[in-house]
Amino acid sequence: MKILAIAGSNSDTSINRQLVTYAASLFENEEIEVVDMNDFEMPIYKHQREVESGVPHQAKEFAAKIDSADVLLISLSEHNGTYTTAFKNVFDWTSRIKERAVWNEVPMILMATAPGARGGLGVLEAAEKRFPLHGGNIIDTFTLPFFNDNFDKEAQKISNFEKDTELKEKINKISQVETILEK
Numbered sequence: 187m188k189i190l191a192i193a194g195s196n197s198d199t200s201i202n203r204q205l206v207t208y209a210a211s212l213f214e215n216e217e218i219e220v221v222d223m224n225d226f227e228m229p230i231y232k233h234q235r236e237v238e239s240g241v242p243h244q245a246k247e248f249a250a251k252i253d254s255a256d257v258l259l260i261s262l263s264e265h266n267g268t269y270t271t272a273f274k275n276v277f278d279w280t281s282r283i284k285e286r287a288v289w290n291e292v293p294m295i296l297m298a299t300a301p302g303a304r305g306g307l308g309v310l311e312a313a314e315k316r317f318p319l320h321g322g323n324i325i326d327t328f329t330l331p332f333f334n335d336n337f338d339k340e341a342q343k344i345s346n347f348e349k350d351t352e353l354k355e356k357i358n359k360i361s362q363v364e365t366i367l368e369k
């Protein structure tokens with residue numbers, strides 16, 4: 187089983203990358219790949235760019251990684267209540283690839299964390315509403331509020347017992363999704 191962990195951020199110190207990397211580590215003996223938006227940096231979407239040059243190879247590479255995954259863990263950073271520009275650009279370009287849906291029905295846990303009380307709930311709600319229109323197969327969602335209090339940066343794991351238990355239950359659940367086992 188291949189786990190693709192995606193941080194919807196281009197920050198080199200991304201807290202969402204730290205969270206999604208920890209979440210991926212909860213799968214035992216599985217192939218894990220962690221990516222963030224720096225891996226797919228490309229010009230901002232523009233209609234004329236698409237007409238002249240087509241979809242950039244970075245978006246095609248992102249799509250290929252999704253297609254090769256059995257589980258997606260996606261943790262989105264929140265900028266002004268919604269997606270970061272870096273993530274939205276990758277999402278927009280990938281949605282222009284013909285004859286495939288962005289998330290290709292791969293079972294996913296949709297996550298977000300932020301330093302504040304809402305833990306990125308704004309971006310999580312936006313994605314929860316939108317992703318199913320792009321082949322998003324959302325099995326569960328998870329937010330980690332007050333990242334600095336609830337995540338042990340040295341140990342790189344969630345320090346809040348209740349939130350850690352919640353995440354582990356959700357990882358356990360997606361591991362058992364029948365469609366994955368059938369693959």
Ligand SMILES: Cc1cc2nc3c(=O)[nH]c(=O)nc-3n(C[C@H](O)[C@H](O)[C@H](O)COP(=O)(O)O)c2cc1C
Pocket residue numbers: 195196197199200201202203262263264265266267268299300301302304305306308
């Ligand atoms: C332009 C900008 C807008 C932000 N807007 C929000 C916001 O709406 N809600 C929030 O909880 N945090 C907001 N933050 C704080 C981010 O949650 C914080 O920078 C976090 O580290 C981003 O996640 P990342 O480190 O994974 O990129 C904002 C930060 C920036 C730079």
